[in-house]
Amino acid sequence: MYRDTIRTFLKNYISDSINDDQDIFSGGYVNSLFATQLVLFIEENFDLTVESEDLNLDNFKSINAINFFIAAKKDGKR
Amino acid sequence: MNMQEVQKFVAERIAPAANECDRTEQFPMDLVVELAQQGWLVALADESLGGRNLDLMNFGELFELLGRGCGSVRAMVMLQNMVASLLQRWGNEEQKQKWIPGIAGGQIIAAFALSEPDVGSDALNIKASAVRSANEIKLNGKKTWITLGQIAHLFIVFARLNGKHTAFLVPRESPGLEVFPISSMLGLRAAMLAELRFKDCRIPGENIIGGIGFGLAPVGTLALNIGRYSIAWGCLGMARVCLDIAMRHVLDRQQFGTALKNFQLVQQKIADMIVSINAARYLCEAAATVGSFESRRAMMHILQAKYFATTMVARVTSDAIQLCGALGCRNETLQRLFRDAKVMEIIEGTTQIHQIKIAEFAIHEYKRKGSF
């Protein structure tokens, strides 16, 4: 649902084309400092707050994971 | 917050001891309780938590005034605010309840341990490592230049757990942690620096802040934003003290049959000092208007303010000594501020690292939307 927005955001930081399941952190596309940009992007664009317990790499590792995370937050499932 | 009261407290309780603390390299421990009573150690937090619920402008002004008083005290207050804010934002409920009240009350002094003997600017390359087993974490490695290290009760330590950057809460009494004082620094001499050595240092398994892999960002970056912001404002206070001393001197001192103030080359220095202090102030105020330490805009404004204010204060302290001549070289306050100013260009990211980050951000924005 949010994949297009996520893809557009990631394109600003990752020049290679990546598929929706590719792990952006362990694949070396971004370093760990990128997490700040990612958290801010999610909070500012989707009007939600990333909490301490959300800081799990599984939530942020790929386009699909981020999409699922945002949807779950929006549904109040997190 | 009533800034006149803050100014009075700084002038009466902090500034008079600053040169002595600098000389003896001792932090004024008797002040800690008073700083806590003022609510300054967790100044951004609610009053119910012992804080002052300050907005960014008042928070900045507090640090400007602390900068007028003593750099080491400013650094201490800054670090408590960095750690308390980091816990407030990214700690879990238990961690908040366990540590924030103690920091607010001054019973727990907190420190921030990122730099290592082989790693300064290149923070991504930290070597300190952590291994988790059952209910315990074991830390190995070294941290150095740690402000308040000699007196801190709690360290926020950045290390790699399974290779991933992670932030840990390490109480001073943790088995396997040794603390070695560092003395004879150029500036911030009362900041009680230390090197920390971790040899199979054991901490409880739950002492991770935020998640594994999120230690440097967003956990560490929030603290660094607060630190940089506090430093930028602190520089304004330091520069004002220098300007005041230099002004009094050029009004009084006579050479060639007239007061120094009448020479145009002296006036040029005064003008440059005033304009550069004001320019730094505008950047600090711009950073104060972003409303939060956690947006891309905030980061960009804070980087600019810290970069400009620290280079400004290095110049202004030097110019003040120049205007005061030999008396400037003897003036303990000017000497201290001159030495502290150099340090401001190094801590929380050097001038060069700030330049790089500002340029990278601007280039990124140009690529993205064709303007900045």
Ligand SMILES: Cc1cc2nc3c(=O)[nH]c(=O)nc-3n(C[C@H](O)[C@H](O)[C@H](O)COP(=O)(O)OP(=O)(O)OC[C@H]3O[C@@H](n4cnc5c(N)ncnc54)[C@H](O)[C@@H]3O)c2cc1C
């Ligand atoms: C008084 C004091 C208190 C401190 N307190 C703390 C603390 O509480 N906690 C903590 O973790 N650390 C602390 N530090 C350490 C501080 O954060 C580091 O000194 C700082 O990050 C710079 O690292 P470095 O000294 O290793 O310099 P280096 O990183 O080795 O840099 C040396 C020089 O090379 C330049 N340089 C490096 N990389 C580049 C590049 N890519 N391009 C251009 N130039 C470059 C730098 O700008 C600098 O001029 C403190 C330091 C001081 C002096």
